[in-house]
Amino acid sequence: MLEYLAKRLLGIIPVIFAISVVVFAFVHLLPGDPARLVAGLDASQEDVAAVRQSLGLEGPLWQQYLRFAGNAVQGDFGISLKTRRPVLTEIGERLMPTVWLTVFAMLWATVFGLLIGVLSAVKRGRWQDYGGMIVAVSGISFPSFWLGLLLIDLFSVRLGWLPTGGYGTWAHFVMPSFTLGLGVAAVMARFTRSAFVEIAREDYVRTARAKGVPEAFVIWKHTLRNALVPVITMTGLQFGFLLGGSIVVETVFSWPGLGRLLVDSVSYRDYPVIQAEILLFSLEFIFINLAVDVLYAFANPEIRYK
Amino acid sequence: MRLKTLLAAGALSALAFAPGLAIAKTLVVGVPDNLTGLDPTNVNDTLSQTAMRTVYQGLFGFDRDMKLVPVLAESYEANPEATEFVIHLRKGVKFHDGTDFNANAVKVSLERLANPDNKLSRRSLISMLDRVDVVDDSTVKIVLKTPFGALINTLAHPAVVIMSPAALEKYGKDIARNPVGTGAFKFKRWAADTFEVEKNEHYWKPGWPKVDGVVMRSVPENGSRFAMLQAGEVQYVTLFPPELVPVAEKLPNIEVVKRPSIVGWYAAMNTTKKPFTDPRVRQALNYAVDKAAYCKVVENGYCTPLQSPMPELLGFFEPQKPYTFDVAKAKALLAEAGYPNGFETEIFALNNTNQIRAMQFLQQQLAQVGVKLTVTPLEAGVAAQRIWSVQKPEDATVQMQLTGWSSSTGDADWALRPLLWGKGFPPALFNVAYYKNDQVDADFEGALMTADPAKRGAFYADAQKRIWEDAPWIFLGASQLITAQSKALSGVYMLPDRGFVVETAEFK
Numbered sequence: 001m002l003e004y005l006a007k008r009l010l011g012i013i014p015v016i017f018a019i020s021v022v023v024f025a026f027v028h029l030l031p032g033d034p035a036r037l038v039a040g041l042d043a044s045q046e047d048v049a050a051v052r053q054s055l056g057l058e059g060p061l062w063q064q065y066l067r068f069a070g071n072a073v074q075g076d077f078g079i080s081l082k083t084r085r086p087v088l089t090e091i092g093e094r095l096m097p098t099v100w101l102t103v104f105a106m107l108w109a110t111v112f113g114l115l116i117g118v119l120s121a122v123k124r125g126r127w128q129d130y131g132g133m134i135v136a137v138s139g140i141s142f143p144s145f146w147l148g149l150l151l152i153d154l155f156s157v158r159l160g161w162l163p164t165g166g167y168g169t170w171a172h173f174v175m176p177s178f179t180l181g182l183g184v185a186a187v188m189a190r191f192t193r194s195a196f197v198e199i200a201r202e203d204y205v206r207t208a209r210a211k212g213v214p215e216a217f218v219i220w221k222h223t224l225r226n227a228l229v230p231v232i233t234m235t236g237l238q239f240g241f242l243l244g245g246s247i248v249v250e251t252v253f254s255w256p257g258l259g260r261l262l263v264d265s266v267s268y269r270d271y272p273v274i275q276a277e278i279l280l281f282s283l284e285f286i287f288i289n290l291a292v293d294v295l296y297a298f299a300n301p302e303i304r305y306k
Numbered sequence: 307m308r309l310k311t312l313l314a315a316g317a318l319s320a321l322a323f324a325p326g327l328a329i330a331k332t333l334v335v336g337v338p339d340n341l342t343g344l345d346p347t348n349v350n351d352t353l354s355q356t357a358m359r360t361v362y363q364g365l366f367g368f369d370r371d372m373k374l375v376p377v378l379a380e381s382y383e384a385n386p387e388a389t390e391f392v393i394h395l396r397k398g399v400k401f402h403d404g405t406d407f408n409a410n411a412v413k414v415s416l417e418r419l420a421n422p423d424n425k426l427s428r429r430s431l432i433s434m435l436d437r438v439d440v441v442d443d444s445t446v447k448i449v450l451k452t453p454f455g456a457l458i459n460t461l462a463h464p465a466v467v468i469m470s471p472a473a474l475e476k477y478g479k480d481i482a483r484n485p486v487g488t489g490a491f492k493f494k495r496w497a498a499d500t501f502e503v504e505k506n507e508h509y510w511k512p513g514w515p516k517v518d519g520v521v522m523r524s525v526p527e528n529g530s531r532f533a534m535l536q537a538g539e540v541q542y543v544t545l546f547p548p549e550l551v552p553v554a555e556k557l558p559n560i561e562v563v564k565r566p567s568i569v570g571w572y573a574a575m576n577t578t579k580k581p582f583t584d585p586r587v588r589q590a591l592n593y594a595v596d597k598a599a600y601c602k603v604v605e606n607g608y609c610t611p612l613q614s615p616m617p618e619l620l621g622f623f624e625p626q627k628p629y630t631f632d633v634a635k636a637k638a639l640l641a642e643a644g645y646p647n648g649f650e651t652e653i654f655a656l657n658n659t660n661q662i663r664a665m666q667f668l669q670q671q672l673a674q675v676g677v678k679l680t681v682t683p684l685e686a687g688v689a690a691q692r693i694w695s696v697q698k699p700e701d702a703t704v705q706m707q708l709t710g711w712s713s714s715t716g717d718a719d720w721a722l723r724p725l726l727w728g729k730g731f732p733p734a735l736f737n738v739a740y741y742k743n744d745q746v747d748a749d750f751e752g753a754l755m756t757a758d759p760a761k762r763g764a765f766y767a768d769a770q771k772r773i774w775e776d777a778p779w780i781f782l783g784a785s786q787l788i789t790a791q792s793k794a795l796s797g798v799y800m801l802p803d804r805g806f807v808v809e810t811a812e813f814k
Contacts, residue, residue: 034687036690036695047425050425082342082343083342083343084343084348084482093497093498094498097498145527149529149530149533152529152530152533152537153533156533156534156536156537156539157533157536157537160537163537163539164530164533164534164537164539165525165530165534166499166500166523251526251527251530252527252529252530253530254499254523254524254525254526254527254530256497256498256499256500260499260526261498263526264339264340268342269686269687
């Protein structure tokens with residue numbers, strides 16, 4: 001296991017290198033002179049030169065890349081062009097709201113998604129199955145901006161029970177995490193159901209039943225545990241997506257998270273922040289994938305990566 | 307039946323939570339964007355500047371109709387050449403840190419902004435400043451390197467503020483995170499999307515402010531801002547979306563306010579490119595466009611047709627004889643100029659919904675007189691390359707460009723000179739029409755050489771008349787600003803430059 005982990009960690013290095021090249025190239029692929037755009041149209045030549053320097057845009061390309069990568073390794077992503085604060089501070093401020101929102105959304109979505117999925121599979125072809133799948137399909141189909149606005153209209157404007165948005169107490173989490181998690185719960189339910197149905201046809205499930213194992217045990221231990229592998233993959237991917245910060249949900253609920261930071265940065269052409277965010281999202285995915293692979297081993301002891 | 311009871315209960319509880327019943331002591335404003343910084347001398351967006359107007363003040367300012375009013379100054383005298391301005395300061399004013407506002411504070415603040423070494427983005431406003439002399443504790447003499455008749459208006463710009471010299475000394479570069487001014491409110495907190503100030507107990511205007519503090523919350527989604535207003539979480543919403551106005555106007559405790567702005571929209575025609583070299587062609591295009599329809603189609607009706615090259619709330623505005631919508635006259639003028647069947651041309655603008663809609667509107671209008679217009683939306687970076695960074699007029703590819711302009715000094719100079727001065731071709735300034743009229747140039751320059759309002763007014767009246775006749779632009783409209791607020795709130799209002807004033811906020 002340890003050896004496997006070490007191998008995987010080493011394998012990450014070329015991936016990170018490739019990502020860093022893409023992120024670095026991004027500024028150079030855009031039309032127009034980024035330094036001129038950032039400095040403003042009425043800026044003097046010296047101002048443009050100063051911006052070019054602060055963006056690290058002078059010298060040959062390979063030198064620029066080395067400078068960028070060298071600083072990034074030390075956690076220095078430069079200064080936000082918009083707020084003139086270190087990029088790391090900007091991202092740090094937005095990271096936790098997004099992480100907490102993701103955690104809460106994933107938590108309820110996973111629990112409910114799994115339960116609905118198992119219920120639908122066990123009661124396949126009966127009303128519980130249809131009911132569960134109707135909920136799941138609706139969950140995927142609801143556009144989250146629309147659902148978010150409907151929730152705000154009902155619970156904040158009409159009933160006055162919950163705040164319309166912003167980051168603060170538990171009450172602020174209810175609607176955004178519900179909206180964000182609904183799609184995930186739906187995907188989870190469908191995945192669990194199909195994996196579960198497939199495993200339930202396996203010989204060892206029939207054997208377990210034949211030798212008189214109680215039904216609850218057959219469902220939760222023999223079937224679900226084996227059905228979990230694809231579900232864990234799915235959970236990991238969804239977790240990664242949500243950690244990037246949901247642009248729509250964060251906008252509708254005025255959530256000060258990473259998704260909104262990205263939108264703001266793109267519209268302001270805040271190159272250093274955009275670069276750092278893309279890098280962060282890529283890293284998140286890499287490590288989530290790693291975590292998922294490790295989790296497989298716990299779900300299914302056969303996958304122990306000797 | 308049971309559902310009905312439930313709904314009724316819901317409605318009752320909604321009443322109990324209804325906004326406006328509880329007496330809020332802190333004003334919360336919902337704004338669409340985030341602030342970009344807390345140093346008004348180094349930010350470029352109206353929102354940050356207007357937010358900092360709660361903390362900082364200038365020597366002069368604008369009232370709600372964009373008329374110049376003294377703030378930290380009491381009066382001024384200027385020499386006839388507009389190079390020396392003596393300003394008498396208000397006495398007994400203190401900064402939030404307890405130090406005195408005086409002549410030295412004015413000297414330190416203005417010279418800081420004008421010093422190129424400080425690299426402040428708003429330096430260009432007063433780059434003509436030579437020095438500030440302290441005459442006595444409450445009098446300064448501002449000496450300029452070159453005559454600049456619009457100086458007093460420039461001193462009213464929200465970027466030209468007086469900062470506490472003690473705080474500048476103490477915080478150095480960190481002043482951008484620790485603002486200390488003389489305003490009605492003291493800075494409290496700025497986090498990701500929230501800006502907070504609290505009441506200045508020692509404010510120099512007795513009895514003000516009436517609220518305990520002001521919070522500005524950035525809420526990008528239009529629908530969410532409206533919901534917050536309905537739920538009573540905010541009491542004032544700026545840049546209210548036009549499509550929600552009919553809904554908001556029906557609500558009992560919400561008031562929608564529309565006010566004229568100083569943002570003028572026009573389509574510049576490159577006067578060095580055929581057929582726009584002929585003034586008759588340019589006038590014809592002005593007759594061919596129905597300005598009232600423009601306001602209706604492009605601005606949802608929240609706009610007034612331009613009556614001069616600059617919007618009417620600006621100083622020295624003079625209304626001109628309108629180019630009334632007249633297709634026959636437009637066709638006749640085009641025929642006279644040698645284009646009886648029209649011609650083909652292209653228009654540039656940015657690629658946002660509104661500007662694309664405006665270009666398509668022009669395309670449809672000009673088609674009626676045989677002018678085939680190609681609509682070309684540009685991404686901001688491409689626009690910079692193709693319009694603003696062109697080094698020589700003969701290299702310009704722009705034939706027409708649709709754009710808007712707002713003169714944040716509230717003065718005719720910054721409304722006209724950057725756009726229509728013969729020495730203001732890109733990349734120096736923004737004269738995309740490559741318009742050059744020696745008489746107009748002389749007016750612009752003459753108006754800057756004097757501080758006498760009567761003389762300046764005469765120069766700008768002449769310039770507006772000549773520009774209107776030469777028609778280097780299709781003159782379109784000035785947008786209106788829409789805000790929505792709780793009926794319990796009074797005293798908060800929008801300024802024509804898209805800023806807003808909260809100092810006089812009060813809850814009924």
